[in-house]
Amino acid sequence: MMTYAYILLAIFILIQAFDFYSTKRVIERGGKEKTKLIITLMEKFGLVPGLLIAKIGVCIFVALGTFSSATYIHVYLTIAFLLFLNIWYIFKVVLNNWKIYNSKRS
Numbered sequence: 001m002m003t004y005a006y007i008l009l010a011i012f013i014l015i016q017a018f019d020f021y022s023t024k025r026v027i028e029r030g031g032k033e034k035t036k037l038i039i040t041l042m043e044k045f046g047l048v049p050g051l052l053i054a055k056i057g058v059c060i061f062v063a064l065g066t067f068s069s070a071t072y073i074h075v076y077l078t079i080a081f082l083l084f085l086n087i088w089y090i091f092k093v094v095l096n097n098w099k100i101y102n103s104k105r106s
Helices: 002-028 036-045 047-067 072-105
Strands: none
Touching: 002 047, 002 072, 036 047, 047 072
């Protein structure tokens, strides 16, 4: 059962890479980041380092949660949570790419 959680974790990390790239492109085209923590990191370290710190931090946090879900009930909760996160971030990446597409048309 943990195999599914590990697969979903790998997909999550891949989605984070896409989210990093699309967020960077939106901000470079004049868009705004809405998350206060990421705004603070970008102000302190710059656009790319700030986004990388945030994305790597999220990946580490989710990976630690995935690897620590040893009991049977926690495995199901972990899988459900990873599915939710993957769907959420896919939505964010699609939205970012929509913004990029619309900025090219303007």
